[in-house]
Amino acid sequence: MSLFLIIDILGTIAFAVSGALTAMNKKLDIFGIFIIAIVTALGGGTLRDVLIDAPVAWMRDLTFVYVIIGATIVAVVFKKKLNYIRKSLFLFDTIGIALYTIVGVEKGIAADFPPLICIALGTMSACFGGVIRDILCSEIPIIFRKEIYATACIMGGLSYFLLLKTPLSSDVIVILSGSVVITIRLFAVVFKWSLPSIYKE
Amino acid sequence: MSLFLIIDILGTIAFAVSGALTAMNKKLDIFGIFIIAIVTALGGGTLRDVLIDAPVAWMRDLTFVYVIIGATIVAVVFKKKLNYIRKSLFLFDTIGIALYTIVGVEKGIAADFPPLICIALGTMSACFGGVIRDILCSEIPIIFRKEIYATACIMGGLSYFLLLKTPLSSDVIVILSGSVVITIRLFAVVFKWSLPSIYKE
Amino acid sequence: MSLFLIIDILGTIAFAVSGALTAMNKKLDIFGIFIIAIVTALGGGTLRDVLIDAPVAWMRDLTFVYVIIGATIVAVVFKKKLNYIRKSLFLFDTIGIALYTIVGVEKGIAADFPPLICIALGTMSACFGGVIRDILCSEIPIIFRKEIYATACIMGGLSYFLLLKTPLSSDVIVILSGSVVITIRLFAVVFKWSLPSIYKE
Numbered sequence: 001m002s003l004f005l006i007i008d009i010l011g012t013i014a015f016a017v018s019g020a021l022t023a024m025n026k027k028l029d030i031f032g033i034f035i036i037a038i039v040t041a042l043g044g045g046t047l048r049d050v051l052i053d054a055p056v057a058w059m060r061d062l063t064f065v066y067v068i069i070g071a072t073i074v075a076v077v078f079k080k081k082l083n084y085i086r087k088s089l090f091l092f093d094t095i096g097i098a099l100y101t102i103v104g105v106e107k108g109i110a111a112d113f114p115p116l117i118c119i120a121l122g123t124m125s126a127c128f129g130g131v132i133r134d135i136l137c138s139e140i141p142i143i144f145r146k147e148i149y150a151t152a153c154i155m156g157g158l159s160y161f162l163l164l165k166t167p168l169s170s171d172v173i174v175i176l177s178g179s180v181v182i183t184i185r186l187f188a189v190v191f192k193w194s195l196p197s198i199y200k201e
Numbered sequence: 202m203s204l205f206l207i208i209d210i211l212g213t214i215a216f217a218v219s220g221a222l223t224a225m226n227k228k229l230d231i232f233g234i235f236i237i238a239i240v241t242a243l244g245g246g247t248l249r250d251v252l253i254d255a256p257v258a259w260m261r262d263l264t265f266v267y268v269i270i271g272a273t274i275v276a277v278v279f280k281k282k283l284n285y286i287r288k289s290l291f292l293f294d295t296i297g298i299a300l301y302t303i304v305g306v307e308k309g310i311a312a313d314f315p316p317l318i319c320i321a322l323g324t325m326s327a328c329f330g331g332v333i334r335d336i337l338c339s340e341i342p343i344i345f346r347k348e349i350y351a352t353a354c355i356m357g358g359l360s361y362f363l364l365l366k367t368p369l370s371s372d373v374i375v376i377l378s379g380s381v382v383i384t385i386r387l388f389a390v391v392f393k394w395s396l397p398s399i400y401k402e
Numbered sequence: 403m404s405l406f407l408i409i410d411i412l413g414t415i416a417f418a419v420s421g422a423l424t425a426m427n428k429k430l431d432i433f434g435i436f437i438i439a440i441v442t443a444l445g446g447g448t449l450r451d452v453l454i455d456a457p458v459a460w461m462r463d464l465t466f467v468y469v470i471i472g473a474t475i476v477a478v479v480f481k482k483k484l485n486y487i488r489k490s491l492f493l494f495d496t497i498g499i500a501l502y503t504i505v506g507v508e509k510g511i512a513a514d515f516p517p518l519i520c521i522a523l524g525t526m527s528a529c530f531g532g533v534i535r536d537i538l539c540s541e542i543p544i545i546f547r548k549e550i551y552a553t554a555c556i557m558g559g560l561s562y563f564l565l566l567k568t569p570l571s572s573d574v575i576v577i578l579s580g581s582v583v584i585t586i587r588l589f590a591v592v593f594k595w596s597l598p599s600i601y602k603e
Binding site: 023024027028029030031032035036050053055056059060062065076079135136137138 | 251252253254314315317318332336339340341342344345346351352395396397398399400
């Protein structure tokens with residue numbers, strides 16, 4: 001199993017668990033919990049694929065569906081113990097958005113979209129599962145309100161295109177631009193960064 | 202007119218009326234009522250068709266659009282009397298989700314998706330019109346919170362695949378797996394079944 | 403630059419600013435404001451293109467994305483002064499929905515959909531950006547609740563098809579049916595028209 005696939009699976013687990021946790025906070029039933037977990041993990045990529053008219057990958061290859069089902073069962077069974085691994089989850093999630101961003105950017109490049117749209121597709125892949133999760137739970141999406149989250153993805157996508165102009169190999173570009181996402185996200189949380197408010201009086 | 206088409210139309214009427222009732226509870230205007238009725242009746246199938254990249258059927262054949270418009274007008278005009286036919290509506294709705302489930306499963310099989318995805322497509326066809334209805338009305342979707350509803354569809358889809366392994370004819374398989382949906386849904390309501398809660402202390 | 407393109411850009415600016423204003427009312431951060439502005443301006447057309455399986459135009463031609471980004475920056479910087487141009491914005495918005503309606507109707511005709519669906523596609527192009535905006539802001543969409551807005555689009559689409567039966571040239575048809583949208587919308591606001599209520603006791 002390649003390193004990327006492992007990271008992708010860890011990211012998917014983190015997204016599924018975050019969806020399951022949100023759903024349990026809203027006291028949804030077990031069916032609702034599964035749907036929210038699936039949507040959180042797969043929603044961003046699905047929206048991307050529908051917009052670029054690509055086949056929706058998880059409908060043909062069930063690996064990720066099984067991973068999500070497994071992660072959700074674990075989250076439900078051990079819901080009281082999830083606090084102990086909150087930090088690991090956050091780490092997976094951060095690695096997950098980095099990877100999803102790069103996957104989205106590369107899908108956009110492969111389909112020959114302009115760079116700005118590729119960055120948008122990367123950000124969408126990483127962030128819109130969470131947006132759909134929040135809409136289904138009747139909340140204003142959290143990424144519209146606080147935290148440097150989408151911004152980290154945008155910066156990562158931007159780095160990808162800047163690095164493309166260098167002689168670096170594509171593997172190195174992936175790792176570097178993924179690291180940009182991870183670094184910004186980690187710094188943002190550690191130092192409680194948020195976007196400059198435009199509402200000051 | 203075939204029996205299936207009649208059932209399909211009765212199911213669509215039930216979905217449209219349920220949408221119109223929800224919209225009237227929210228005091229939406231007449232345009233909003235129509236949109237919610239249409240979305241409730243056609244949303245699940247539309248999402249399914251977009252995901253599997255099939256043409257959206259109701260956009261070419263207007264039968265169902267006319268049925269929905271007619272049902273909505275009747276619902277608005279007779280809104281105070283709808284209580285008297287609540288039980289008939291419930292029955293139509295139950296038959297409707299059974300039929301929509303089977304249609305979704307069969308569309309998935311025709312497009313060669315794996316069984317798990319076909320069951321998901323069937324459940325989506327039956328249930329996601331209601332999900333979109335609730336989102337548009339700014340509610341957490343009811344099927345995530347209570348009632349054996351989606352579960353009945355999942356069981357029906359599962360039966361379909363189990364029965365495929367028998368020598369039964371396809372008509373019999375459709376009727377039997379549709380009956381599974383209807384039976385579970387009826388029993389659930391009569392005996393007030395719900396999914397086991399995971400929130401007990 | 404053709405007159406139509408200019409009108410289209412003015413309409414897009416009005417939609418983007420209306421999205422940005424809604425987002426600022428909800429105290430979203432700068433990322434959320436951009437997303438809501440983009441979704442308000444492009445959401446209706448995107449939904450239309452996904453439903454008719456056409457390529458999503460703004461993903462290939464970035465003109466409108468740049469216009470929206472520019473309009474949003476201006477809206478954020480001058481947010482306290484936007485009140486002074488509220489009337490101009492309303493006028494742009496009205497011209498915008500007229501134009502979006504016609505574009506949607508014509509896309510539907512080009513793809514050979516029945517007239518009723520073409521009118522729905524036109525109305526969707528004009529109105530559903532606002533619907534998605536309101537859903538993302540966790541509100542029941544405003545066009546379901548009050549104002550003659552969608553109705554103006556429906557009437558404009560209807561006029562288009564009635565005028566197609568006359569010997570008028572296509573330019574004249576566009577201008578006349580667009581004027582129907584604008585006139586109904588203006589009259590509705592000036593005379594405080596709303597759809598007849600169905601909730602009177």
